[in-house]
Amino acid sequence: MERAISKPKPYKKFLIFGILSVTLYYLLITHQELVKEFCSKGKYYAFFPIITAFIFSFVHGNFTDAFWSVLGVEPKKKRREVK
Amino acid sequence: MVEGVLNSNFIDINLLNALYLIFVGFVGGLVSGFIGSGGAFILTPSMMSLGVPGLVAVASNMCHKFPKALVGAIKRAKFGQVDLKLGLIMGASAEAGVMFGAQIQEYIKKTWGNAGSSLYVSLAFVVILSIVGTYVLWDAFKSKNQEIPSGEFEKPDNKIIRFIHSIRIPGTMVYFPSIGKEISVLLTIPLGFATGMLAATIAVGGFIGVPSMIYILGAPALKASATELVIAFVMGAGGSFKYAWSGFVDVRLSMLILLGSLFGVQLGAIGTTYVKDYMIKFVMGTIMLIVLVSRGLMIPVYLHQLDVWFHLTPEVIKWLKILSFAINFTALLTGCLIVLGALIKGIRKEKAYLRKEALYMAEERKF
Numbered sequence: 167m168e169r170a171i172s173k174p175k176p177y178k179k180f181l182i183f184g185i186l187s188v189t190l191y192y193l194l195i196t197h198q199e200l201v202k203e204f205c206s207k208g209k210y211y212a213f214f215p216i217i218t219a220f221i222f223s224f225v226h227g228n229f230t231d232a233f234w235s236v237l238g239v240e241p242k243k244k245r246r247e248v249k
Numbered sequence: 250m251v252e253g254v255l256n257s258n259f260i261d262i263n264l265l266n267a268l269y270l271i272f273v274g275f276v277g278g279l280v281s282g283f284i285g286s287g288g289a290f291i292l293t294p295s296m297m298s299l300g301v302p303g304l305v306a307v308a309s310n311m312c313h314k315f316p317k318a319l320v321g322a323i324k325r326a327k328f329g330q331v332d333l334k335l336g337l338i339m340g341a342s343a344e345a346g347v348m349f350g351a352q353i354q355e356y357i358k359k360t361w362g363n364a365g366s367s368l369y370v371s372l373a374f375v376v377i378l379s380i381v382g383t384y385v386l387w388d389a390f391k392s393k394n395q396e397i398p399s400g401e402f403e404k405p406d407n408k409i410i411r412f413i414h415s416i417r418i419p420g421t422m423v424y425f426p427s428i429g430k431e432i433s434v435l436l437t438i439p440l441g442f443a444t445g446m447l448a449a450t451i452a453v454g455g456f457i458g459v460p461s462m463i464y465i466l467g468a469p470a471l472k473a474s475a476t477e478l479v480i481a482f483v484m485g486a487g488g489s490f491k492y493a494w495s496g497f498v499d500v501r502l503s504m505l506i507l508l509g510s511l512f513g514v515q516l517g518a519i520g521t522t523y524v525k526d527y528m529i530k531f532v533m534g535t536i537m538l539i540v541l542v543s544r545g546l547m548i549p550v551y552l553h554q555l556d557v558w559f560h561l562t563p564e565v566i567k568w569l570k571i572l573s574f575a576i577n578f579t580a581l582l583t584g585c586l587i588v589l590g591a592l593i594k595g596i597r598k599e600k601a602y603l604r605k606e607a608l609y610m611a612e613e614r615k616f
Contacts, residue, residue: 191504191508194500194501194504195267198262198501201500201501202259202499202501205259205493205496205498205499205500205501206258206259206496207496208493208494208495208496209494211493211496212490212493212494212498213493214493214500215312215489215493215498215500215503216312216486216489216490216493218500218504219312219313219315219316219489219500219503219504219507220316222316222504222507223316223317223319223320223507223511224316226507226508226511227316227317227320227511227515229511230511230512230515231515233512233515234512234515234516234519239516239519239592239596240519241328241518241519241522242522242523242595242599
């Protein structure tokens with residue numbers, strides 16, 4: 167049980183994906199006009215928002231996952247009831 | 250409230266808008282991870298309250314939702330809550346529903362413009378939320394009084410479920426682990442199709458998907474809400490592509506919502522491991538009814554913009570918009586507080602238990 171409590175926290179994952187996530191959002195915000203143009207074109211440009219969504223989800227998803235673990239918010243462990 | 254740019258599908262995003270979208274995303278994600286059916290029913294109206302046309306709000310919402318649904322599904326599969334077979338089978342018919350629903354949306358937008366599109370989306374919200382919200386809330390109170398032993402999944406049971414389970418169509422029967430029974434695939438098709446069609450209309454298929462899996466197919470609420478994430482991914486990917494093909498996805502909106510949402514969805518999914526089944530239903534029903542009022546208030550405004558029936562003064566329009574926005578915001582806060590409250594309570598209880606157990610083990614080692 168002590169081992170479960172002191173499980174190593176994913177600091178490396180948190181840092182790497184954190185930096186990547188910030189970079190992606192920085193690029194998105196600073197290139198708004200280009201993004202708007204690509205989104206409104208339609209047809210084969212449809213791949214742009216879809217691929218963007220996947221990349222952001224992967225990077226930011228990993229970051230947020232590590233974020234809660236680093237903060238120590240974990241799911242309840244499955245166990246038998248012990249009174 | 251920030252007004253959107255008129256005559257354009259895509260609004261200007263400033264710092265205030267961006268922060269609001271991130272917050273909205275966080276609450277939407279939190280509720281989403283918690284109840285399974287996308288917190289999109291919070292997100293679509295919230296985006297619309299920024300001036301985003303109904304169709305663009307639905308399309309952008311869907312685009313942020315499907316990769317998030319994948320993240321949520323993987324996470325909840327690890328907790329053993331996902332029925333992949335049921336998710337994929339319902340997802341296939343949901344895909345057809347999405348394509349059909351998207352066609353209707355695009356036709357309305359082309360014929361009646363942004364006000365027509367927003368009116369259609371809002372009307373759909375009001376009808377669906379009043380039916381599903383009331384039933385879910387009533388059911389939540391009912392199940393609260395029938396305490397279920399902790400660690401057990403509630404097995405729903407009613408006349409419809411027993412009837413569905415009794416139908417046997419040779420060659421179409423499939424065993425679904427979450428339900429624990431064989432059900433004909435043909436019976437899941439209308440449910441999946443309706444789920445997809447609703448998803449294309451308001452970006453929340455879960456309103457039909459989750460309750461139909463619980464009250465018609467007989468899947469436990471926790472498993473139904475987790476399985477809905479698989480359906481949301483399958484139909485969301487197809488629907489987003491369809492809308493993006495017509496140039497209706499504003500990926501800036503999608504990604505800003507995703508920013509807050511992924512923080513929320515992970516936390517919400519963790520939250521499900523700490524609470525009882527009825528709590529999920531309670532959260533779902535409460536938020537649904539609050540959002541219903543918010544959307545309902547905007548209907549006269551859209552009717553006025555379309556120049557039918559209602560003719561309102563600018564002052565009345567302004568107040569209706571503010572009131573609708575404020576009520577929507579209340580729904581966000583309510584959802585946020587209920588889920589976070591349940592989570593904090595659960596974590597405290599768990600930590601106290603772990604401390605007690607560690608102490609007990611230390612005592613045992615002494616002897």
